[in-house]
Amino acid sequence: xxxxxxxxxxxxxxxxxxxxxxxxxxxxxxxxxxxxxxxxxxxxxxxxxxxxxxxxxxxxxxxxxxxxxxxxxxxxxxxxxxxxxxxxxxxxxxxxxxxxxxxxxxxxxxxxxxxxxxxxxxxxxxxxxxxxxxxxxxxxxxxxxxxxxxxxxxxxxxxxxxxxxxxxxxxxxxxxxxxxxxxxxxxxxxxxxxxxxxxxxxxxxxxxxxxxxxxxxxxxxxxxxxxxxxxxxxxxxxxxxxxxxxxxxxxxxxxxxxxxxxxxxxxxxxxxxxxx
Amino acid sequence: xxxxxxxxxxxxxxxxxxxxxxxxxxxxxxxxxxxxxxxxxxxxxxxxxxxxxxxxxxxxxxxxxxxxxxxxxxxxxxxxxxxxxxxxxxxxxxxxxxxxxxxxxxxxxxxxxxxxxxxxxxxxxxxxxxxxxxxxxxxxxxxxxxxxxxxxxxxxxxxxxxxxxxxxxxxxxxxxxxxxxxxxxxxxxxxxxxxxxxxxxxxxxxxxxxxxxxxxxxxxxxxxxxxxxxxxxxxxxxxxxxxxxxxxxxxxxxxxxxxxxxxxxxxxxxxxxxxx
Numbered sequence: 387x388x389x390x391x392x393x394x395x396x397x398x399x400x401x402x403x404x405x406x407x408x409x410x411x412x413x414x415x416x417x418x419x420x421x422x423x424x425x426x427x428x429x430x431x432x433x434x435x436x437x438x439x440x441x442x443x444x445x446x447x448x449x450x451x452x453x454x455x456x457x458x459x460x461x462x463x464x465x466x467x468x469x470x471x472x473x474x475x476x477x478x479x480x481x482x483x484x485x486x487x488x489x490x491x492x493x494x495x496x497x498x499x500x501x502x503x504x505x506x507x508x509x510x511x512x513x514x515x516x517x518x519x520x521x522x523x524x525x526x527x528x529x530x531x532x533x534x535x536x537x538x539x540x541x542x543x544x545x546x547x548x549x550x551x552x553x554x555x556x557x558x559x560x561x562x563x564x565x566x567x568x569x570x571x572x573x574x575x576x577x578x579x580x581x582x583x584x585x586x587x588x589x590x591x592x593x594x595x596x597x598x599x600x601x602x603x604x605x606x607x608x609x610x611x612x613x614x615x616x617x618x619x620x621x622x623x624x625x626x627x628x629x630x631x632x633x634x635x636x637x638x639x640x641x642x643x644x645x646x647x648x649x650x651x652x653x654x655x656x657x658x659x660x661x662x
Numbered sequence: 663x664x665x666x667x668x669x670x671x672x673x674x675x676x677x678x679x680x681x682x683x684x685x686x687x688x689x690x691x692x693x694x695x696x697x698x699x700x701x702x703x704x705x706x707x708x709x710x711x712x713x714x715x716x717x718x719x720x721x722x723x724x725x726x727x728x729x730x731x732x733x734x735x736x737x738x739x740x741x742x743x744x745x746x747x748x749x750x751x752x753x754x755x756x757x758x759x760x761x762x763x764x765x766x767x768x769x770x771x772x773x774x775x776x777x778x779x780x781x782x783x784x785x786x787x788x789x790x791x792x793x794x795x796x797x798x799x800x801x802x803x804x805x806x807x808x809x810x811x812x813x814x815x816x817x818x819x820x821x822x823x824x825x826x827x828x829x830x831x832x833x834x835x836x837x838x839x840x841x842x843x844x845x846x847x848x849x850x851x852x853x854x855x856x857x858x859x860x861x862x863x864x865x866x867x868x869x870x871x872x873x874x875x876x877x878x879x880x881x882x883x884x885x886x887x888x889x890x891x892x893x894x895x896x897x898x899x900x901x902x903x904x905x906x907x908x909x910x911x912x913x914x915x916x917x918x919x920x921x922x923x924x925x926x927x928x929x930x931x932x933x934x935x936x937x938x
Binding site for chain 2: 393394395396397400447448450452453605607637638639641642643644646647650
């Protein structure tokens with residue numbers, strides 16, 4: 387593992403690291419904030435999964451997480467959103483290929499060779515983190531924005547023992563019924579829609595539900611509401627009387643200004659769940 | 663004045679606006695955060711002046727100011743760092759020309775036509791802001807980073823009735839003795855060094871002092887310490903027993919991770935001064 391940068395940040399360290407990934411078959415870069423407490427003992431870790439077009443860097447600079455993570459003594463990991471590099475397949479569209487991994491394991495060409503973001507986030511990166519940093523493997527939580535909210539919710543529902551809590555900012559909530567989903571699942575997973583359900587938060591909520599604590603924020607003026615379909619997930623939560631909080635925030639859009647505005651709440655929510 | 667964007671942000675609005683500037687003879691863009699309270703009554707305003715290579719946007723996304731400004735009911739204005747555009751002189755170096763106005767009125771060609779950032783920040787933009795937004799003209803404070811810290815300190819010392827308080831993050835503290843200063847002052851102001859003193863915080867501190875409240879943060883691992891010369895300003899403050907606080911923060915560098923780490927302190931400092 388290679389250290390690309392380390393900056394003092396809110397009493398801790400904001401680092402950026404690169405490692406060779408066997409899951410994706412290429413080098414992967416991630417950001418990691420370690421609070422001051424990590425110098426003394428292992429700390430809980432909060433995952434932040436990013437949205438379309440993002441790298442590890444966007445949330446690291448724009449989401450205002452470190453201040454709150456420092457207050458609560460949490461580490462935050464900022465993974466990239468896809469494999470990258472010259473040998474990695476790509477598409478001219480912003481919402482397919484590099485920057486748009488959708489947190490699935492692709493089975494279709496040309497994507498299957500590298501686009502295994504589910505395995506990377508669920509299996510490989512946790513091992514890399516636990517082996518190299520003072521993190522508590524049994525105290526993890528997860529959040530994300532947009533495509534990353536989709537990733538956070540699907541990971542939390544399918545790995546029910548992994549995360550004490552899950553939250554999402556404007557998640558792609560029902561991708562099997564959205565152009566943010568159908569296009570990508572067709573490309574990555576193929577035309578058999580029965581294979582898509584494991585990557586749709588609304589369907590997972592309907593069929594499986596969630597054991598972790600749950601918080602979702604959605605802006606009422608989000609320019610992508612019709613693609614995100616928050617009402618589908620809210621309906622599925624209501625139908626099973628799922629414990630959790632769904633907040634439609636008046637006036638907010640899809641930007642990082644929205645994410646930052648409610649980050650203090652999300653980090654405090656996770657800190658409380660992780661302390662139980 | 664043209665609205666380029668407005669995003670809901672911490673209960674208020676983060677806007678970006680463009681206007682024709684007579685001071686600089688070109689269109690100028692600025693960011694403005696207005697807290698929720700501004701819907702009810704005028705609010706105090708905190709100026710944030712940015713550093714070399716920055717536009718209005720860097721601090722707006724990276725400095726984590728809005729959360730704290732919202733808590734204290736302050737507006738924050740994020741001006742650009744220079745005139746810009748095709749008809750505006752420039753240089754291939756990052757530290758001269760566009761993105762590097764140094765908050766002076768240039769008198770030398772080819773800069774004199776547009777590079778009048780002192781007049782823009784000290785006179786024109788305040789008029790534009792007061793005429794168009796619910797701001798309290800008699801409750802202003804100022805801060806900045808690097809070249810912007812230089813701007814904040816020199817403006818506060820030369821406009822002693824304007825700002826209740828001034829703070830700076832890693833300011834260019836003694837530009838007349840630094841390659842971040844001598845090069846630019848020669849280009850913009852000419853070879854007569856006696857004309858430079860009005861734009862050097864250390865010399866102003868020695869000769870004039872400051873009536874406003876003062877807070878300075880500097881990272882001890884800043885990669886530009888020899889260009890910033892914080893010790894010169896600290897010495898001038900000590901020599902006149904200047905009321906104020908100078909903090910050498912162990913381990914921090916010159917990045918926005920440093921700025922964000924201490925932003926809560928700075929905004930609270932200004933809020934307290936503005937309430938007096």
